[in-house]
Amino acid sequence: MPLLAHQFLRFGVLKELLKAVGFFSVRLLEHLGDTFSGTSQKSMKLRDLEPHWSGGFYGGPPRRGTGVTFICPHCMRTHLSVMFSNPLDGGEPLPGWRVYWLRSGEDFDSLSLSPSINAAPQGHWHGFITNGEVR
Numbered sequence: 001m002p003l004l005a006h007q008f009l010r011f012g013v014l015k016e017l018l019k020a021v022g023f024f025s026v027r028l029l030e031h032l033g034d035t036f037s038g039t040s041q042k043s044m045k046l047r048d049l050e051p052h053w054s055g056g057f058y059g060g061p062p063r064r065g066t067g068v069t070f071i072c073p074h075c076m077r078t079h080l081s082v083m084f085s086n087p088l089d090g091g092e093p094l095p096g097w098r099v100y101w102l103r104s105g106e107d108f109d110s111l112s113l114s115p116s117i118n119a120a121p122q123g124h125w126h127g128f129i130t131n132g133e134v135r
Helices: 003-011 013-020 026-037
Strands: 052-056 063-071 079-083 102-104 112-114
Touching: none
Parallel strands: none
Antiparallel strands: 052 063, 063 079, 102 112
């Protein structure tokens, strides 16, 4: 990142400008600032990554909680999605996915997934979600 942009982040000018135009959430901007200043945290809360339960219509009644989608903690731009082997709604896993994650927890603050999520081959994050913490 050019030094000038780093200085803007450091002094909050760029953060305020991007916040004003709604480009990023404040939490994501704080994380970006920490990353560029070398004080990035080793973990963060899943809730900070704007998570949403996956669901929809799949040849039956509407489904909710069949998986989770959230902002990639590595690039902070792309959304990552994983599907559960044990959806929140108690139904069967959605068909057609190659990999499913075992879920525990009923909300974003208590969610744990196994195994790890590995999007590294596509240049994204590889890590764990445990008790709502992303590591």
